[in-house]
Every structure is written in structure tokens, then in C-alpha cells.
Amino acid sequence: MDKCTPESLLEGRNIKITRQRQIVLGAIIGTGKPFSASDLHDSLGSEMDLATIYRNLEMLCGEGIIRQVMNEKERQYYELACKHNPEHPHFYCNICGKIYCMKQDKPMRLKSRLPGDFTVEQTVLQYRGICPDCGKE
Amino acid sequence: MDKCTPESLLEGRNIKITRQRQIVLGAIIGTGKPFSASDLHDSLGSEMDLATIYRNLEMLCGEGIIRQVMNEKERQYYELACKHNPEHPHFYCNICGKIYCMKQDKPMRLKSRLPGDFTVEQTVLQYRGICPDCGKE
DNA sequence: GCCTAAATGCAAGTTGTTTGCAATTAAAAA
DNA sequence: TTTTTAATTGCAAACAACTTGCATTTAGGC
Structure with missing residues (x-):
């Protein structure tokens, strides 16, 4: 059973593999739990622009690589949507x-x-x- | 089976029956469907202050007179929580x-x-x- | 009718998220 | 390998839903 990597998740999809996408996906794979945009921002030491994070979350969601798990009033939460993590x-x-x-x-x-x-x-x-x-x- | 009225919903609860509460509850009872704060605001011809609507929705929710049914990214939706309308x-x-x-x-x-x-x-x-x-x- | 605590309207503030734009960069083409 | 170009990024400003502070109004007990 192959492990997820930023590259394996993006491959075959006509998506540019940028440094920030690798970092974001690395963080997503690293944490096993649902996360929000600002969770990611914090866990990356506030070094990546929030707009970049939001844009990438939207893209990843559209690609089905992550999925929304909860819309709280104050925040949207996502989780990895690969085969190791079926809906629950x-x-x-x-x-x-x-x-x-x-x-x-x-x-x-x-x-x-x-x-x-x-x-x-x-x-x-x-x-x-x-x-x-x-x-x- | 008694019908809901603004007064019947508020009675016995130590809540002041204000003009705007009657109007808001009237609108909530009138529409059978889930609604957001701005749905109410619109349906009342934008005459009631949105802050008043938000404050009353919070109060009604705390009292269990309405309940939240969906948190969409852009809006919170509520519905009447009386016995004629069980959770679904x-x-x-x-x-x-x-x-x-x-x-x-x-x-x-x-x-x-x-x-x-x-x-x-x-x-x-x-x-x-x-x-x-x-x-x- | 008078009094007081609670509710309202208004305006300004917060917070999560989005957008415009110039500068950067991945990766296709030469 | 260098050039080219379209996509991506960072920054700052904009948005939209919702909240809050405060002076004014009002419901409802006296």
C-alpha cells in the first residue's frame, strides 16, 4: 500500500508542482486530522501567505485530493481524501x-x-x- | 393541536415580548423552511436592523425555540424547533x-x-x- | 403614569475569506 | 541550456457575515 506524498497526490493532473504546494501537501499529509486554513498557516510558522493557502485548498478540493469535513461558523475544515482515509x-x-x-x-x-x-x-x-x-x- | 404563535412560543420564559420579536417570530412561523438572518432581513423589507435579528436568533436558539440546521460557509441557517417540526x-x-x-x-x-x-x-x-x-x- | 432593566438602532469593529495586480517561477518550447 | 509564457505567488485592499459599544427607546412591574 503506497504512502501518500505531495508528488504522488498531484501526479497526472496537469498541476504545477510548486514549492508552496509541496509544503502545504506535506503539512496536510503530516497531520492526520482535519485542519483549517489557519491551522495550516500556523503550522507552517506563518511563512506562507494565507491567500496562497486558501487558493490551494480550493484547488485541492476541486481535484478531490482533500474534502471539506465541516463548515463551522468561524472556520472551514478539510481533510485528506485519499484511499487511506475514506469518508467517515x-x-x-x-x-x-x-x-x-x-x-x-x-x-x-x-x-x-x-x-x-x-x-x-x-x-x-x-x-x-x-x-x-x-x-x- | 395548538398552532404556534409568537406569543405562545415566548410565554412562560421571562422574555420581553417586543414588537420586533413578534415580527421576527411571525416571519419564522410564516415560512415553513430553513432561513438565514439575511433571509429574515429581506423578507421584512429590510426594515429591522440586522443586529437586532442576529441578537434575537441567538436568543431564540439558546431558548431552544429555533435550532441551527446548517452552517454554510457564507451563512447560518435555522428552523423552528417546536413539536410540529421534529429534527430531520x-x-x-x-x-x-x-x-x-x-x-x-x-x-x-x-x-x-x-x-x-x-x-x-x-x-x-x-x-x-x-x-x-x-x-x- | 413612573421607573428600571432590557432591547433596539446605528455605526464601527472583527474575522474568515477573496480578489486585483505586479513580480516570480515551473516547465514547455526552442 | 536558454528562452518563453502561462500559471502561481505575495501583498494589500476589498468583502461579507456577524458582533459589539453606546446612547436612546421601550416593555412591563410598581
Whole structure:
């Protein structure tokens, strides 16, 4: 099972491999968890322009290399969308705002059809509540 | 089965019944569908201050009179949370951005527990794709 | 009718995200 | 390898949704 690298994710796609794309993808692959634009910006030591990060996130999302996992009022979260990371539910902590990935046994239903000619491209399941850390005290 | 009125929704709650609260709640009851702050603002002919609308939506949400149904990047959507309108999934059209309510036979699981001491307060199920209107052409 | 705490309107502020544009750069062509 | 050129970047300014501070108004108890 091949590991993801910035280059393997971009190859065969007519996308220029720039230094900043390698850095951004490296950071995305490095963290196993959902991330926001400003998470990336912070983890890269604020050295890369936020506009570049936003532009690349949009591009990667359009290419299906990453996917949006949660739209919080204050921020958009993404995660890597490669085959090692199939779609799954997420948990949002109402107190600390952290997002957790929830494993599930059965794959989520996708691209199904609902009554009345709705074409479903994505089924989103999320839980909201109190995470173990915040529930402790 | 009693109908909702602005007054019935607010009664017994130590909340001042102001003119603008009656108007806002009237509009919310009037439309059967999910709405955003600016939907309300528009439907009221832009006569009520947006700050007032935002403050009242927050208050109504805290009181459990309305609930958030979807956080889109650009807007928060709410719906009436009275007993005539139990929780249910929603469909978001990726093309036109419209939100549809999806009826379902079994009530959604709520306030359940997941492994590892996650306390679930809300289970959100949503579909994203192409709505009947946008699928037509 | 009077009084007070709470709600409103207005204007200014915040925050996440987007856009215009000149300078840089990857990579195709020569 | 050098040249060429179209795409990408960084910067600064713009946007849009939402929030906040504050003086004025108002609901509702007295």
C-alpha cells in the first residue's frame, strides 16, 4: 500500500508542482486530522501567505485530493481524501471546538437517491456535543 | 393541536415580548423552511436592523425555540424547533444553495453515546448534491 | 403614569475569506 | 541550456457575515 506524498497526490493532473504546494501537501499529509486554513498557516510558522493557502485548498478540493469535513461558523475544515482515509463521521465539541474523526464499521452511503429526484453526491453525518477532554472536569 | 404563535412560543420564559420579536417570530412561523438572518432581513423589507435579528436568533436558539440546521460557509441557517417540526435531515443543493427538509420515518438518534466518552447532544445528517430544480436542465 | 432593566438602532469593529495586480517561477518550447 | 509564457505567488485592499459599544427607546412591574 503506497504512502501518500505531495508528488504522488498531484501526479497526472496537469498541476504545477510548486514549492508552496509541496509544503502545504506535506503539512496536510503530516497531520492526520482535519485542519483549517489557519491551522495550516500556523503550522507552517506563518511563512506562507494565507491567500496562497486558501487558493490551494480550493484547488485541492476541486481535484478531490482533500474534502471539506465541516463548515463551522468561524472556520472551514478539510481533510485528506485519499484511499487511506475514506469518508467517515466527525464529532464537533461544542465547548472546545475540536473536531474528531469517528471510525465506523459500515461505509457511509454515498451518491444515493432520495425521493423527488434529489441527486445525492455526499452524505454527511456529524455528531455535536462534549468531547472526552471537556467532559472530564 | 395548538398552532404556534409568537406569543405562545415566548410565554412562560421571562422574555420581553417586543414588537420586533413578534415580527421576527411571525416571519419564522410564516415560512415553513430553513432561513438565514439575511433571509429574515429581506423578507421584512429590510426594515429591522440586522443586529437586532442576529441578537434575537441567538436568543431564540439558546431558548431552544429555533435550532441551527446548517452552517454554510457564507451563512447560518435555522428552523423552528417546536413539536410540529421534529429534527430531520436536510439537503443542500451544491448548485443553487437551496436547503430542503427531508422527512424520515424513524426519528434520528439523539443524545447518544459514542466510544471514548463522547457525549452526543445532536446528531446531524445532511445530504449534498443536486436538487430537482437544478437537475432538470 | 413612573421607573428600571432590557432591547433596539446605528455605526464601527472583527474575522474568515477573496480578489486585483505586479513580480516570480515551473516547465514547455526552442 | 536558454528562452518563453502561462500559471502561481505575495501583498494589500476589498468583502461579507456577524458582533459589539453606546446612547436612546421601550416593555412591563410598581
